[in-house]
Amino acid sequence: MLSRPLALLAALLLSVLVAPAPAQAAEGEASWAIRTASNTYGDARQNFSYTLNPGATVEDALVVHNDGTEPITLAVYAADGFTTTDGQLDLLRTDQESHGVGVWVTAGRSTVKIKPGREKQVPFALAVPDNATPGDHLGGIVTSLTSEANDAGIAVDRRLAMRIRVRVSGELAPQLTVEDPHVDYDGTANPLGTGEATVEYTIHNTGNAILAARQEVRVTGPFGWAGRDAPDLPDTPELLPGERWTVSVPVDGVPPLVRLSAQVRLVPLLNDAAGSTSTLDAVEETGHGWAVPWTLLLVVVLVGGGGTGLVVRDRRLRAAVRETASASA
Numbered sequence: 001m002l003s004r005p006l007a008l009l010a011a012l013l014l015s016v017l018v019a020p021a022p023a024q025a026a027e028g029e030a031s032w033a034i035r036t037a038s039n040t041y042g043d044a045r046q047n048f049s050y051t052l053n054p055g056a057t058v059e060d061a062l063v064v065h066n067d068g069t070e071p072i073t074l075a076v077y078a079a080d081g082f083t084t085t086d087g088q089l090d091l092l093r094t095d096q097e098s099h100g101v102g103v104w105v106t107a108g109r110s111t112v113k114i115k116p117g118r119e120k121q122v123p124f125a126l127a128v129p130d131n132a133t134p135g136d137h138l139g140g141i142v143t144s145l146t147s148e149a150n151d152a153g154i155a156v157d158r159r160l161a162m163r164i165r166v167r168v169s170g171e172l173a174p175q176l177t178v179e180d181p182h183v184d185y186d187g188t189a190n191p192l193g194t195g196e197a198t199v200e201y202t203i204h205n206t207g208n209a210i211l212a213a214r215q216e217v218r219v220t221g222p223f224g225w226a227g228r229d230a231p232d233l234p235d236t237p238e239l240l241p242g243e244r245w246t247v248s249v250p251v252d253g254v255p256p257l258v259r260l261s262a263q264v265r266l267v268p269l270l271n272d273a274a275g276s277t278s279t280l281d282a283v284e285e286t287g288h289g290w291a292v293p294w295t296l297l298l299v300v301v302l303v304g305g306g307g308t309g310l311v312v313r314d315r316r317l318r319a320a321v322r323e324t325a326s327a328s329a
Contacts, residue, residue: 037061065119078105081138087237101139134170135208175207183289221257256293
């Protein structure tokens, strides 16, 4: 059994390249490429994409080419997709359970052996369950080559995959929401200077379609004073239905106006089966945060405290004069 550090390292090495187009893997003499088969669904497709009714089935194929100088034997299987923390599409490992496309797809063979310079088709069938929910479902078909464990007991699993996107017929309800928007402020010792506001929020795909979004962020003081826009922000990665994506946006040049507001505006981007993108109605949400000019407040407190001391001493002096006048009378 691997030690915990070695097991962790082995898990980190279980990476997958999910190709949106024909792709190639290489390491030493073991090298292979994958692409979609040419058939009635099209030639030179970027990936596998279908619009199907619940209960429908399709048959298609993946082409695997051995670019190396030695025969290779690859494992073949399907898995559900997900978006990683760095915004890339990945597929579940074999020790993780799929519930969608990874279950709907059955490869015609579990392994494929290919001679150098040759290629083989790997047929697969996709069966959409009768009770499949309408909307987008994403997964992929994986080719995998696992090396033998080295002296440290670590085996590397190299995977190359092609994505499979299924849009199940029915009501398409794309929807993004902005959750927990708030502002943190890092000011300056100069009471009249500016600082950096950091706007944080979470984008939640609450609909049933895969969506990305254009982002706009603006920070203002009370009554909309001293508004500052975040620089051009990149579009978010595509989020699968149910997924969340946390965003942190720095905004420079913000004065400490005690109470800040952050307006977050998202324009959802929806891709259809043909690959064209359409924009949906914008989603807006506002968060708040404190930006207290502590140095300025300290000066006010000190000045106010000094003034109070002078008033107290003046009152005491006047009282002493009155007492002296009364005694001499």
